[in-house]
Structure formats: structure tokens, C-alpha cells
Amino acid sequence: MSDRTLPNRSDVWLQTLGWQPTSEQEQQFERLFQQILQANQQLNLTRITDPQDFWEKHLWDSLVGIAPWLPPGSPIPTWLQDLASLSTDLNQAMRVIDIGTGGGFPGLPIAIIKPTWPITLLDSTQKKLTFLEQATADLGLENVEGCCDRAENLGQQSPYRESFDLALVRAVGPASVCAEYALPLLALQGYAVLYRGQWTTEEQEGLKAVASKLGGEVVAVLPVTMPHSPGIRHCIYLRKTQPTDPKFPRRVGVPARKPL
Ligand code: SAM
Numbered sequence: 001m002s003d004r005t006l007p008n009r010s011d012v013w014l015q016t017l018g019w020q021p022t023s024e025q026e027q028q029f030e031r032l033f034q035q036i037l038q039a040n041q042q043l044n045l046t047r048i049t050d051p052q053d054f055w056e057k058h059l060w061d062s063l064v065g066i067a068p069w070l071p072p073g074s075p076i077p078t079w080l081q082d083l084a085s086l087s088t089d090l091n092q093a094m095r096v097i098d099i100g101t102g103g104g105f106p107g108l109p110i111a112i113i114k115p116t117w118p119i120t121l122l123d124s125t126q127k128k129l130t131f132l133e134q135a136t137a138d139l140g141l142e143n144v145e146g147c148c149d150r151a152e153n154l155g156q157q158s159p160y161r162e163s164f165d166l167a168l169v170r171a172v173g174p175a176s177v178c179a180e181y182a183l184p185l186l187a188l189q190g191y192a193v194l195y196r197g198q199w200t201t202e203e204q205e206g207l208k209a210v211a212s213k214l215g216g217e218v219v220a221v222l223p224v225t226m227p228h229s230p231g232i233r234h235c236i237y238l239r240k241t242q243p244t245d246p247k248f249p250r251r252v253g254v255p256a257r258k259p260l
Pocket of ligand 1: 099100101102103104105106122123124125128149150151152169170171172
């Protein structure tokens with residue numbers, strides 16, 4: 001184990017999300033951090049290796065996206081109240097896919113705190129999947145399945161197409177490309193969460209048009225103030241309202257080359 005360990009931020013979890021991890025989950029976060037540090041010596045998983053940055057930019061940032069589905073241990077913080085309507089049943093086990101998961105973000109922290117949610121970690125790079133499979137076994141997570149493929153392929157394949165309740169996409173490409181990867185994979189009434197940095201009115205208008213071509217709509221935008229770093233990030237919530245036209249997603253590489 002390295003001499004670098006994660007900070008304890010129970011107070012910040014509670015203040016910002018109205019929730020905090022159990023001590024077992026804290027230990028799993030720590031274990032995940034150590035695994036990433038070790039694997040990073042051979043694989044380029046992340047540039048974020050400082051313990052405080054890792055806590056904020058990988059753990060906290062991953063979990064803020066599923067804030068509507070966190071059990072409210074204390075009153076929901078005001079800044080999250082607009083999202084309360086998104087979660088219908090907090091006890092429902094959501095079937096989740098993390099598209100372009102890389103080193104496992106946001107999927108692995110979510111798998112740790114939601115052991116009853118089946119989570120598929122999708123990435124097109126086999127080396128990353130090999131790491132994720134080892135990490136998942138080491139963390140004792142039984143709810144995670146790795147999948148090495150392109151989102152464009154999976155979105156056209158049974159049993160994946162139109163089968164997930166929640167699709168998460170962080171740092172994979174422009175919002176319209178992420179929407180084309182995510183919406184075909186969602187079941188009706190499922191949600192996609194796009195983790196974005198800056199978010200402009202222009203992007204919002206563009207995404208609205210793209211979402212409607214794909215059978216979805218933009219239902220909420222959450223401006224996220226990071227607990228430590230300056231700047232604001234955004235989580236964009238899309239809901240699937242109609243089946244996606246079979247022509248989407250287009251062939252491998254086309255969504256990124258010719259965004260809708
Ligand atoms: N989501 C992680 C995060 O936020 O730390 C990793 C982001 S990394 C910059 C982007 C990842 O997406 C890479 O691991 C890449 O292999 C994967 N990726 C890019 N396009 C993809 C596609 N069309 N299908 C599946 N994986 C893809």
C-alpha cells in the first residue's frame with residue numbers, strides 16, 4: 001500500500017449530497033485508489049493521483065451524477081431539490097451502463113455504494129477492461145460486468161439495446177456524440193447522465209434537437225460547484241421518451257466524425 005491515503009470527507013459528503021458512505025465503502029474507495037495508483041505505473045488510467053484531487057474529481061464527481069438516486073440520509077441539500085422529481089423509486093435496482101469508463105469512472109464508485117444495481121462497465125480498450133476486472137474482483141463487487149466493445153456496436157445489439165435504466169457518460173466526447181451512444185441503450189423512461197465541464201445555452205439548444213432525434217429529451221441541468229476546486233461543472237439529465245430509430249447509433253466512428 002502506498003503512503004498516500006484518501007482524506008476523510010464525511011462532513012463534505014453530508015453537506016453537499018445529504019449522504020455519506022459507510023466505513024466499509026470508505027475502505028473500498030481507499031482500496032480502489034491504491035489499485036489505480038499501482039496500475040497507473042503500467043497503464044495510463046488517470047492523471048489525477050493526488051489523494052485530495054482523486055477524492056474530489058473521481059469519487060465525489062462520479063457520485064454527484066447519481067444524486068437523484070442517493071438515499072436521503074438527511075434533508076436533501078437545496079441545490080439538489082430540483083432533481084428530486086427524477087427519482088421515482090429509490091428502492092428500484094437500476095440497470096446501469098458506464099460508457100467509456102476508462103479507469104472505472106463514474107461506474108466503480110457507483111457500484112461500491114449501490115451493490116444491488118447491476119453495472120456494466122463499457123470501454124473499447126481491452127487493457128483497461130483487464131484492470132477493471134481485477135479491481136472488481138479485488139473489491140469483492142458482484143454487481144459489475146466488464147464489456148470490451150464500442151458503444152456504437154453495443155447500441156445495435158441484443159440484449160444491450162434499449163435495456164438500461166441509467167447510462168452514464170463522462171469525458172468521452174461532445175454532448176451530442178455521448179447522446180448518440182447513450183440513448184439507444186436506454187429502456188423507455190430510462191435516464192442518461194452526461195457529465196460535462198462548461199455548459200452553454202448554445203450546447204443546450206443543440207443537445208435538445210439531437211435528443212429528440214434519438215427518442216429523448218433534456219429534463220434537467222445541474223450546475224455543480226466542486227467542494228474544493230474552483231469552477232462549475234454540469235450534469236445533464238436526458239430521459240428516453242420514445243424508442244430510438246434503428247438507424248442510431250450509426251456505424252463505429254460516424255457519431256464522432258459527423259455529430260448529429
Ligand atoms: N469515463 C472515464 C473518466 O471520466 O475518467 C474515462 C474517460 S477517457 C478520457 C475516455 C474513454 O472512453 C477511453 O477509455 C476510451 O477507450 C473510451 N471510449 C471512447 N470512445 C468509445 C466508444 N465509442 N465506445 C466505447 N468506449 C469508448
